[in-house]
Amino acid sequence: MKLLNKVTIWFVGIVFLTTPVTMLISRHNIKKKLDQAEVERMREVNDRVARQLAAGEKPDRYTHGRPIAITTLQGPLPENKVQIVKDNYVSEDLGQKECRITVNSFYQIGDKAYEISSFNYVIKSEEIFRGMLNTVVWKILLILLGVSLTARLLSKVVFRPFHSTMKALYKFDLKQKQPLELPNTSTTEFRELNTFLRKMTDKAMEDYAAVKEFSENASHELQTPLAVIRSKLDLLSETNIDSTQAALIGDMQNAIEKLSHINRSLLLLTKLENQEFKTNESIKFCRVTKDVIAMYEDWLTLKEITLTHSLDKNIPLIIHPTLAEILISNLMSNAIRHNQEKGLIRVELTKKDFCVSNTGLPPQIPTQELFKRFKKSNQCNESIGLGLAIVKQICEVNGFAITYQYSKGWHSVRIVFDPPKKELNVTAVPELEAAEV
Known part of the structure; x- marks a missing residue:
């Protein structure tokens, strides 16, 4: 009211x-x-x-x-x-x-x-x-x-500056780097409110610019020493070394790859939080899904996992192409990594939702913890615990709802494209559990 x-x-x-x-x-x-x-x-x-x-x-x-x-x-x-x-x-x-x-x-x-x-x-x-x-x-x-x-x-005359202030706030965007323009008013309370909002938005713009610069610089600076360490290890592996030294070098290379993956994932999360992937153009989500599935055929064959899919055609979605590919890729890799020997994966795409299901062991941590960063079960030590956190962030940016269920040996991650307003948060079925990232 x-x-x-x-x-x-x-x-x-x-x-x-x-x-x-x-x-x-x-x-x-x-x-x-x-x-x-x-x-x-x-x-x-x-x-x-x-x-x-x-x-x-x-x-x-x-x-x-x-x-x-x-x-x-x-x-x-x-x-x-x-x-x-x-x-x-x-x-x-x-x-x-x-x-x-x-x-x-x-x-x-x-x-x-x-x-x-x-x-x-x-x-x-x-x-x-x-x-x-x-x-x-x-x-x-x-x-x-x-x-x-x-x-x-009164609503049209006295509260006109207040309504103008609300419209200006709705249109304000940190990434545009434009100061908040508010109307002049003779009402003391509205004038004090406008002064506070200008100071707050100016400080938010400064903090946003500082955090963005730090994350970009940190990511860029970390990549350089990681590349140097990786090249040095490659050179070291080509020298005369015994089996013990080779195993140690292999462990270090795996650790460097994981560190590089973590760095890229954290940078992606930062960009998602800063809403740097806004777009007004739609893509054919079904085509992106087919392309990503084709990328994982070798891995599926290697692990002897059977994949079945049911993909409706002509499903346009307003989402950044890069985010769509990352979303499907993370769900696919999660389903393969946490699957069992000769397991099954089922991918379903309709105009209403997108679901990736896989067989696997029951989860070992509470469901509500699965979408947090660096939260994972001990089923797969190769996971860094950021896959589902990135998926959740992509869903929130695009207004999708995501649920994770475990029932009768099947893990199911379902994304609803156009949920009711009250379902925009990440939800989970209480009696069911979900797998970890």
Whole structure:
């Protein structure tokens, strides 16, 4: 939910909560003020009639047609000279509930005591409440309409710099080496946000350039001494050496090859993390798959492994050709390396997914550890533990989902090309396990 919608809901909720309370308080105060005004008016009427009586005038002219009663009392006046009586009763004539206020005033005029009473019908609380309720309903409807229109206006005017900042962030790319361009704004909070984002992106660009330069330099510099060591060992192997020395030289050559492989793999992972293989062109994934399988025919024959495949035709994918070849090659080499003697490999390609399955021993480490770098089982010491890490990174870069299952002696790595959003992470079936790199 958008921030503006949340603020609107909170505001409307507060209005709905406070309106009934304020309405009850207003009704009570209005009713109280109306009653007080009517009581004061009737007290003034009673006092005027009493002054006429004290002056010897007949009050008939004033009291004629008015709800005023004059009664002569026997005995002393009560202590309370003004008595107010409020009655609620059902009128027989009107057939509805009425509210009447009577003001009884007591006066001593000469040697006589008088009770002068005035009464009047006042507005009932229910009528005030109904009138206020009707007003409140219209008030709330107008508030909702006003808030909705104002929220849309605020979203387009006040939040325009924020939306522009978000669009600039979406388009920002570290590899373009262009500073983040953000719009100017007079809003203090947005201005502070833009300042922070500029500093953060500038620092990210500097760090990215430094890391990229270091990885490229490190890879390049490592290749030179490795090539020198490899050539020296080749020269040494051509001299007169015994079998023990030859075995040692062979071990060193294997170690150098593994070190060179690790160096190339780490450099590839760095480039993948830096997203240096972006492309908008599609390739025929089925053709790349056939080419890679053909590259491994000799190795399959050497290990007496039977490969079967089912490849659909015309499957275009938006992926860098180099990454596609590395992806399939790593899965194929993994399936061969971790297979058993005279084992089986099955390759399946459809428009939805790509799956490489192979026979082999059960895995010896937890499934969730298999896609981490340098994580492997002890089934194959030749593995450096980076093959599936590279496969996973390629899948993440291209938005694929990857799963690894082990069931009934078969290891299966499946790549889904267009997964739902929630499946973009690497997943694994809990009850099954996977092989190592």
